[in-house]
Amino acid sequence: MIQVNALTKYYGEKAAIDGVTFQVQKGEVLGLLGPNGAGKTTTMRILTCYMPPTSGDATIAGFNIWDEPMEIKRRLGYLPENPPLYTDLRVTEYLEFVAKIKEVPKDRIPSAISSAVEKAGLTDVVNKVIGHLSKGYKQRVGLAQALLNDPDVLILDEPTVGLDPRQIIEIRELIKALGGEHTVILSTHILPEVEMTCGRVVIINEGKVVAQDTPDGLTQRLKGTERIILEVKADGQQMEPIFSRFPQITRFQLEDSKNGVQKYVVETTEDIRNELAKAVVQNNIDLFELHSESLSLEEIFLHLTTKEEVA
Amino acid sequence: MRKTLAIFEKEMRHFFYSPIAYIVIALFAVITGVFFYLYLSSFVQAMIMDMIRSQQFRTTPQKFNVNLQLIRPYFWNLALISLFVLPLVTMRLYSEEKKNGTVELLYTSPLTITNIVLGKFLAGLFFYIIMLIPTMLFMGLLFVYGNPEFLPVVSGYLGLILLGGAFIAGGLFISSLTENQIIAAIGGFGLALLLWVIGWAANFAGPGMASVLNYLSVINHFEDFAQGVIDTQHIAFYLLFMTLGVYLTMRSVESIKWRA
Numbered sequence: 026m027i028q029v030n031a032l033t034k035y036y037g038e039k040a041a042i043d044g045v046t047f048q049v050q051k052g053e054v055l056g057l058l059g060p061n062g063a064g065k066t067t068t069m070r071i072l073t074c075y076m077p078p079t080s081g082d083a084t085i086a087g088f089n090i091w092d093e094p095m096e097i098k099r100r101l102g103y104l105p106e107n108p109p110l111y112t113d114l115r116v117t118e119y120l121e122f123v124a125k126i127k128e129v130p131k132d133r134i135p136s137a138i139s140s141a142v143e144k145a146g147l148t149d150v151v152n153k154v155i156g157h158l159s160k161g162y163k164q165r166v167g168l169a170q171a172l173l174n175d176p177d178v179l180i181l182d183e184p185t186v187g188l189d190p191r192q193i194i195e196i197r198e199l200i201k202a203l204g205g206e207h208t209v210i211l212s213t214h215i216l217p218e219v220e221m222t223c224g225r226v227v228i229i230n231e232g233k234v235v236a237q238d239t240p241d242g243l244t245q246r247l248k249g250t251e252r253i254i255l256e257v258k259a260d261g262q263q264m265e266p267i268f269s270r271f272p273q274i275t276r277f278q279l280e281d282s283k284n285g286v287q288k289y290v291v292e293t294t295e296d297i298r299n300e301l302a303k304a305v306v307q308n309n310i311d312l313f314e315l316h317s318e319s320l321s322l323e324e325i326f327l328h329l330t331t332k333e334e335v336a
Numbered sequence: 337m338r339k340t341l342a343i344f345e346k347e348m349r350h351f352f353y354s355p356i357a358y359i360v361i362a363l364f365a366v367i368t369g370v371f372f373y374l375y376l377s378s379f380v381q382a383m384i385m386d387m388i389r390s391q392q393f394r395t396t397p398q399k400f401n402v403n404l405q406l407i408r409p410y411f412w413n414l415a416l417i418s419l420f421v422l423p424l425v426t427m428r429l430y431s432e433e434k435k436n437g438t439v440e441l442l443y444t445s446p447l448t449i450t451n452i453v454l455g456k457f458l459a460g461l462f463f464y465i466i467m468l469i470p471t472m473l474f475m476g477l478l479f480v481y482g483n484p485e486f487l488p489v490v491s492g493y494l495g496l497i498l499l500g501g502a503f504i505a506g507g508l509f510i511s512s513l514t515e516n517q518i519i520a521a522i523g524g525f526g527l528a529l530l531l532w533v534i535g536w537a538a539n540f541a542g543p544g545m546a547s548v549l550n551y552l553s554v555i556n557h558f559e560d561f562a563q564g565v566i567d568t569q570h571i572a573f574y575l576l577f578m579t580l581g582v583y584l585t586m587r588s589v590e591s592i593k594w595r596a
């Protein structure tokens with residue numbers, strides 16, 4: 026449904042995205058995950074034909090962004106990062122306008138509006154002036170706007186920003202339900218959101234795709250990374266020479282230090298609990314605790330997107 | 337066409353949902369009303385003075401012509417006031433969309449840039465016509481109490497609408513360049529003023545240059561309309577000017593989009 030091919034976008038000298046490539050199957054919900062400034066919005070703006078890339082191309086619903094942007098726009102629902110609202114209009118007036126510019130046939134406009142209003146949970150506020158709505162409701166109006174033309178492809182830039190926890194759950198369920206019939210790309214930096222709503226994740230960092238997989242697959246793939254929690258009665262730099270003896274240790278960090286008991290978080294490529302325990306004891310260091318923890322998606326994300334200070 | 341209309345309709349809503357529209361309309365009505373009163377009273381006064389004089393000296397009274405001595409200068413006056421007020425109408429037309437990020441909706445909907453720019457231009461023009469309605473009522477008074485010629489009034493309004501259209505096209509262009517409404521208003525006013533005074537500069541230029549400047553001056557083409565002459569050459573000038581303004585707006589929007 027969506028093929029993204031080596032998209033690159035320069036702002037002046039700086040590349041906002043660089044060679045971004047991924048695919049989305051029909052009916053899939055894809056999460057675009059990355060820290061601030063990663064290039065999520067930039068990617069989405071290119072896919073929605075808001076602006077052209079510096080190089081590369083993309084095909085959406087069989088149409089190329091360079092050749093037939095109009096056809097793409099006809100099949101697209103887009104919720105930008107800042108919902109594009111006319112704050113002086115009432116909700117229905119706004120949705121009517123959007124329906125018209127999105128070529129919803131005249132006789133279908135009322136039903137399109139009521140269905141979008143219902144899906145976005147706006148029934149109570151349809152006659153209110155948009156400027157008087159709370160941030161969460163404004164976000165919902167933005168979402169309703171994206172759903173109006175029953176689009177093949179939905180592109181949602183941080184759709185749950187500004188919503189309260191209950192609304193967040195509702196919107197996530199909605200997005201999940203939209204998958205199947207619609208093809209969805211959503212961006213976020215909230216990991217549980219991806220775990221809950223997306224069939225697949227593309228992680229981008231500093232403009233580059235650093236990983237793509239299912240949420241489970243990502244967790245699996247990085248299972249290679251073990252995490253060992255170690256508590257020892259040691260002082261100062263006693264532990265560091267021990268850690269450096271193990272090539273499997275990719276990094277370690279002193280989390281806590283209380284009453285002479287230091288708590289380390291050690292990340293390794295394989296399970297070395299046994300060897301580590303022996304080494305500690307051999308050095309006459311009292312071992313208080315040693316256990317392994319699996320990485321959450323959150324940590325995998327941090328792993329992939331922060332430059333590691335390898336010990 | 338339907339989509340251009342949708343933009344037009346939305347712009348009209350913006351005008352009338354914001355207090356600025358009412359302030360602009362009221363301001364225009366009051367200023368033009370005051371000037372109408374001043375022009376009218378000085379006209380009437382001149383007529384009365386002449387009557388008294390002609391009775392005293394037993395001469396035949398002068399012939400007074402409402403069209404020439406009242407309506408014509410009043411149209412010039414309306415043109416000048418429009419120059420000041422129209423930037424307030426055009427300033428938000430594009431800037432506001434850029435500022436609020438609603439361009440993101442427009443540019444990702446199946447709209448052409450022509451739909452967007454034309455819809456906005458027509459909304460500005462239509463609003464200007466609404467602004468002119470109170471002045472038409474003032475003019476109507478002249479027909480109730482006097483007997484002016486009708487055609488020069490029609491040609492005067494045609495000229496005003498064409499001139500206003502030129503200012504609106506220019507103002508829209510400036511508004512498309514910035515997301516700051518104040519800058520858009522000042523720029524729009526500056527541009528209109530420049531096009532107005534360019535004819536004066538002709539007095540100081542060489543003969544070749546002078547004719548070019550005279551042609552470019554939006555106001556030189558207004559003269560005939562104010563006098564009651566409808567000349568297709570001047571209509572063509574204004575239409576060309578509006579087309580150019582709309583075209584430049586479309587190009588600026590496109591190139592800004594391209595660089596975004």
Ligand SMILES: Nc1ncnc2c1ncn2[C@@H]1O[C@H](COP(=O)(O)OP(=O)(O)OP(=O)(O)O)[C@@H](O)[C@H]1O
Pocket residue numbers: 036040041042059060061062063064065066067068106214596
């Ligand atoms: N109009 C612009 N001009 C110059 N640089 C820009 C512009 N827009 C974005 N950038 C830069 O491009 C990079 C990517 O920005 P982008 O908005 O795509 O990130 P993002 O992943 O959406 O971040 P966030 O999570 O904060 O929304 C950033 O470094 C940003 O500073």
Ligand SMILES: [Mg+2]
Pocket residue numbers: 065066067106182
């Ligand atoms: Mg963003």
